[in-house]
Amino acid sequence: IGKGGENIKGIHEQSGATVRIWEIAEAPPCAMPDDRVVEVSGSADAVKTAVDLVTTYLCKFACDKSVLPLFETMKVGMPGQHNGAHWQQQ
Numbered sequence: 001i002g003k004g005g006e007n008i009k010g011i012h013e014q015s016g017a018t019v020r021i022w023e024i025a026e027a028p029p030c031a032m033p034d035d036r037v038v039e040v041s042g043s044a045d046a047v048k049t050a051v052d053l054v055t056t057y058l059c060k061f062a063c064d065k066s067v068l069p070l071f072e073t074m075k076v077g078m079p080g081q082h083n084g085a086h087w088q089q090q
Helices: 003-015 044-073
Strands: 018-021 038-041 074-076 088-089
Touching: 003 038, 003 044, 038 044
Parallel strands: none
Antiparallel strands: 018 038, 074 088
């Protein structure tokens, strides 16, 4: 995550946990082609902190890079509407 692993290094420095992104060839058979496995190890406190940091980064990345454009082109139907779909193209 990040150029040259800079975000992984930052997560390690902030948490004390070891964080490793598995190579694509190491992914389990059920993984989708774009899936990546993040392995976190260390003390319980270090792992919790690292998982929180990884999750925060991924949520920010997902919102900034993939989810936001979806919301820019779609609108959510209001609860209780009976139009058959809650997502509608604008």
